[in-house]
Amino acid sequence: MKKFAVLKTAVPGPASLALSKRKMAAMPNGAISNVPVFIKKADNFLLTDVDENVFIDFGAGIGVMNVGHSNPKVVEAISTQAQKFTHTCFHMAMYEPYIRLTEKLNQLTPGDSPKKTYLVNSGAEANENAIKVARRYTGKSAIIAFEHAFHGRTLLGLTLTGKASPYRDGFGPMAPEIYHLPSPYKSNSRFTQYPEKPMFDAHFISEQLKTVVPESEVAAFIIEPVLGEGGIMPFDKSYLEALFEFAKPRGILIIADEIQTGWGRTGTLFAMEHFGYEPDILVTAKSIAGGMPLSAVVGKAEIMDCVQPGGIGSTYSGNPVACAAALASIDFIIENELPERALEIGKLTREKLASLPDEYEKVADVRGIGAMNGVEFVEDKQSLKPATAIAKKVQQACWEKGLILLKSGSHSHVLRMLPPLTITDDGLNEGLDILIAAVKHVLEG
Ligand SMILES: Cc1ncc(COP(=O)(O)O)c(C=O)c1O
Known part of the structure; x- marks a missing residue:
């Protein structure tokens, strides 16, 4: 062969x-590079x-x-768009592919709630925006992330990331009001935090938070549905149920960082589909655009609309070439049943x-x-x-x-x-x- x-x-x-x-x-x-070759x-x-x-x-x-x-379809979309124009800055002069992409994301991400989407450039930047929206909407500031999860390398991203070394070494002080709970992930590894699994319910989460931060100050939990950088471990389903049970009546949001798990990687278009839950905000990046730098914050419309005009934005966010690549990539993923x-x-x-x-x-x-x-x-x-x-x-x-x-x-x-x-x-x-x-x-x- x-x-x-x-x-x-x-x-x-x-x-x-x-x-x-x-x-x-x-x-x-x-x-650094993991592999010492140049492509x-x-x-x-x-x-x-x-x-x-x-x-x-x-x-x-x-x-x-x-x-x-x-991918030929993505390359064609990129070159077709690049020949028309490569940048106007959406906040200066708008273009249709950005809108088409946000419509698609609103429709394809898990859950039936009406949604709205904002595009940015990288995974870390999208997580930062999700945190901004969650704080603005809830009027609260504490964010709970989980040990061993990875959320990026910007200052807020590395504060959210639940691995201290090498991501945080020497870069302090970290961003304030970010707290971590043990990771409810299961495996044969040392990361197992609950060897004798307790009953996960709202009361359990409430007890966990007692030594961390007053629950009345919590704006959001951010979860990575399957740890990528943390060693390939799915979030415990019963813990996730407890999290939703705890968060909903207290007006706390759940943010799903689907940056690595999205776009078919885990066998569903988004990993949250395995759990059957709709996050309040979903963050996606990586495979959204076939190699072009693009990320998105997709959230329930009411939540996303809380931000004052001009409160979110960036020069390159939703670059037209990246949008064209994303539209072609998403069609390819769906048409070819990649999940x-x-x-x-x-x-x-x-x-x-x-x-x-x-x-x-x-x-x-x-x-x-x-x-x-x-x-x-x-x-x-x-x-x-x-x-x-x-x-x-x-x-x-x-x-x-x-x-x-x-x-x-x-x-x-x-x-x-x-x-x-x-x-x-x-x-x-x-x-x-x-x-x-x-x-x-x-x-x-
Ligand atoms: C789950 C997760 N969140 C956030 C990020 C950060 O994304 P970026 O490197 O595009 O900022 C990554 C990158 O590996 C990731 O896997």
Whole structure:
């Protein structure tokens, strides 16, 4: 069978090494790359580097390329719009694609409430806007986020993020009035916060908040329905039910950060559909626009309308080229039933990797939902001590054999798989074979 991953040099090759040298000289140390290669071409689930090495991509630009790299429909939409105009600033002179996209988002996001949408540029910026709207609407200031969740790297974003290192190191003071509760996520890992699961209900949440912040001051909870950066773990459904039960009568909003989980990744268009709940505000970015920088804050109309004219805005928000890319991407996702494809990808992935935890003491878990999957490495199953160095070695062994994949954050012990949802079964199988061989190579020596 034809192989997709084809390596012409050792990885990184000489051309990538030369560019890395220039990067070191020109860029600050804090801006790292997980994989030491430079890409010159990308096609569906394949990346070609400057040394002509071809890699299978299980990262999709951190969950951005659900529709596949250089998707022809998206490229065509981008170039058609770029030939008309690339920018007016929507707050200066408006254009129709922005409106069409917001109409689509109002219609496609979970729940039957009338909705309104505002576009911005990045995930973190969209989360910031969601917090602004929640505070303005409720007249309250405290925001409750969850440990291990990731919400971005702007100052408010990294304050919301429930992982201190490396995101917050040295950047304090953090933004005020942001609090964290333990993560109600389940797995075999050390992150399990409730080993003996208590009864989750409104009373439980109320008790939790007693040592954190007065509940009368809480404007919103922000949740990540499946932890991506935090190690691929779905939010506990009964805790989510308790959260809604607690929040509704108290006028507290629920914000769902669907930046990574959106657009079919978990097997439904949005992950909140698995839970059957409509958030008050949903934040989306990443795969919304096939690689163009765009994000959106979608909320119940009454909530979104609370902001005074001019209270939200930005020069590039809802850029027309990004809107055109988003409209084409969304049509592609729906027409090609990519959420259903994510379920198949997930099934194949987990079946193929299922034996790893039985075979290896240092593989604690293979888990995921739809096409959002992870392999967790530990020192041993007794201590469940995170084995970050092993995850890193396996990641390196993968790229040396032609597979690019991520960790759940640069300091994580979980390898994360977010392939384009357009990957073929053959491409997926070849990538998984490389991963299995890399685990064997690292753990058997
Ligand atoms: C769940 C989640 N929220 C927020 C962000 C931040 O998005 P951005 O990097 O576009 O600011 C990310 C990025 O990885 C994410 O996965």
